[in-house]
Amino acid sequence: MNHREACIILEKLLEGIHPLTGEILPEDHVCSDPQVLRALHKAISALNHAHLESSVDGHRTYKRSQEDLSNNQALWTPEDDIYLRNACAQGIPLQEICSELCRSEHKVKFRLVYLGLADRTILGNSVNPESSYAHQGLPWYPEEEDKLTILYNSGCSPKEISSKMKRSVNSVMARLEKLGLIADRHVYTAPDILRF
Secondary structure: OOHHHHHHHHHHHHOOEOOOOOOEOOOOOHHHOHHHHHHHHHHHHHHHHHHHHOEEOOEEOOOOOHHHOOOOOOOOOHHHHHHHHHHHHHOOOHHHHHHHHOOOHHHHHHHHHHOOOOOHHHHOOOOOOOOOOOOOOOOOOHHHHHHHHHHHHOOOOHHHHHHHHOOOHHHHHHHHHHOOOOOEOOEOOOOOOOOO
């Protein structure tokens, strides 16, 4: 058995699947225990690290392990994502997940949102604590564009829209320009509104 075969078997167990039959393991199976999940995660990481450092065609390859990197610099591995999915399914507390992955709460929350395991509202104001732009840096969703169009057409100023949508004024102006509602994001023109 080589490194890759061993990793595949461990990954299947980590995902809650019997590695030989492909059947889903029962909820009371030993592999569903949080301690066992952590052990499997560590074993997979260790195997991958050992394999990457082994010689390939006589040349030694090197890849920094997560222990060599600070929390915010480590790359997310597929094993990290599997552990994160399983930990969420098991209801393991966020602090424990952060500790196990050697990552900050901020990075784990962003990864949860990226993987679709959590709504982006968990980010709160953590993206930019000194402001209320909780959605800064995140993509615009169609429902947000609809809301932006409604707010713009109702006569709200860019600053009001920014406050209501928790986006920066610059982001609001750029999106208005992209939607074709204004010609230039550097020059705001209010919509023509019939007022009685």
